[in-house]
Amino acid sequence: MLIAAHMSGLIDASEATRGLDYRCPACQQPVVLHHRSQIPPYFAHHPQTPCHLAGEGETRQHLLGKRQLATFFSDWGPVTLERILPAIQQRADGWLDLPHPIALEFQCSPTSRAAVAQRTAGYQRLGCYPFWLLGSRYAQQKLNWRLIERFACWLTGWDLCLLFWEVDRRRLRVAHHLRQTATGTYVSETAWVISLSELVAGSTQFKTVVQNPGQKQYRAYLNQALRRATPALRPIQEALYLTGHQVTGFPDCLMATTSTAPIFGQGLILWRIILTAWIEEQADMTFVQLAEMSQRALSVVNGQTTAVRFDGQPVFRREQRKLLTILTQAGILSSTVQGWQVHGHLKWARDYTDWLENDEKNGR
Ligand SMILES: [Zn+2]
Structure with a gap:
């Protein structure tokens, strides 16, 4: 996690120094600041005291991606990292406190359909729209139903789509106009988006030529x-x-x-x-x-x-x-x-x- 409780406030791992008293904002148990050369600083629970609001295990991709996404979405307002939502017992990777709040979920590790459904339902109870942004593990997959059934959503201008966040290039890949040929092949168009205004604008060049066999x-x-x-x-x-x-x-x-x-x-x-x-x-x-x-x-x-x-x-x-x-x-x-x-x-x-x-x- 990037944010811990310290004294009576919250502190970002990038501004924390080792050896002080940091606690998990969700469960209040002590957490440790990790500082390694290849990975940006982050806090972690002691393995013996697992957290009831545990997110996914922190990897370089997940840590960097969360911050990049907070920047990407900041045109809509300040993004709170790792917002704790006690009412639904969830921790959102990013949160925009708008009249219709937006949650950001950067999904890098494997997860079940049931888990995605549960988290999505939780956000919906709060009147919040969740964006699921997928990491490289998902980007490498060929389009398939398991991916589509868990994460595909309708976005204006993009039709049914999947969103992939590319950490190394700080850009969003939109697999849009997801469809299936009459013979069963999953197809989509691809666009890369580097700003929120481009995402809002929708696809500019769209020519679906679906190749159906005779x-x-x-x-x-x-x-x-x-x-x-x-x-x-x-x-x-x-x-x-x-x-x-x-x-x-x-x-x-x-x-x-x-x-x-x-x-x-x-x-x-x-x-x-x-x-x-x-x-x-x-x-x-x-x-x-x-x-x-x-x-x-x-x-x-x-x-x-x-x-x-x-x-x-x-x-x-x-x-x-x-x-x-x-x-x-x-x-x-x-x-x-x-x-x-x-x-x-x-x-x-x-x-x-x-x-x-x-x-x-x-x-x-
Ligand atoms: Zn905790």
């Missing part, structure tokens, strides 16, 4: 994954097997080349395939039954609509409506007062080879 390419990919018995595809193939279908033979009209919010796990198309196969097994279904089936299909493809900081349900419902429109236009579905009536099934190919033969026959 239909033939995607089927070939699925075919190869099946042959290799890729574990991720197993639950999907198992679900389809019971309906007499193979994933590579999915009906043409289920193909999509759009991108969506990143909630579809292994991809929008696979979700469409499973849900359609299940719908075709029904004679009719209520709206509730359909919604449940749709949700189950989402879990088969490892999709999730709830994240700590955003709700994917609206997007999910929109995609569900789109699919129902496709199936209605294809003539296998019509709406009734209570739900939906099913009139048959779409044309599925037996497998990839069968689809290729038909494809050639039809001269596509």
Whole structure:
């Protein structure tokens, strides 16, 4: 920690001298000033007296980053380092005392979804907006759902985004317009921001060209994954097997080349395939039954609509409506007062080879 209690006030580690009585402002236990050559000075608890408001272990990155972030955000007002919040039993790395307060969390060490959710909920109880700024450990990761579900948030001008603080270059990397291709790849745009006004301004150059594979390419990919018995595809193939279908033979009209919010796990198309196969097994279904089936299909493809900081349900419902429109236009579905009536099934190919033969026959 950078701030300790001393006499009747607080003292910054950079201004402290060794050997005096310093205490943790949260638990009032004695803390020791550490002064090493590679790491800026900081206070630490004795290992025998752990703190109930322990933050993450202090590293050079975390210590430097906290101060840099305090400077970065100071255009909005004075930033208090390591603000103790007794009401929610949390210590914010940085705190801006605004009408709508802002908390800064510089996350360098691993943390669970539950911990992020708990801290975020705590800040929300105080009417405070938390910024989660991620350290190098997270910056090195390829975009993935675990990262997105814990830390992604909506910011004006950036859409759904992740914020990475680069200590060595004192700048913010914004991975913005986070999306997912219809085949399941997570994509984003990148911008580097060196001032708060740039962050507020939003992205200036934004051109999302999401590369979605074509239909033939995607089927070939699925075919190869099946042959290799890729574990991720197993639950999907198992679900389809019971309906007499193979994933590579999915009906043409289920193909999509759009991108969506990143909630579809292994991809929008696979979700469409499973849900359609299940719908075709029904004679009719209520709206509730359909919604449940749709949700189950989402879990088969490892999709999730709830994240700590955003709700994917609206997007999910929109995609569900789109699919129902496709199936209605294809003539296998019509709406009734209570739900939906099913009139048959779409044309599925037996497998990839069968689809290729038909494809050639039809001269596509
Ligand atoms: Zn303490």
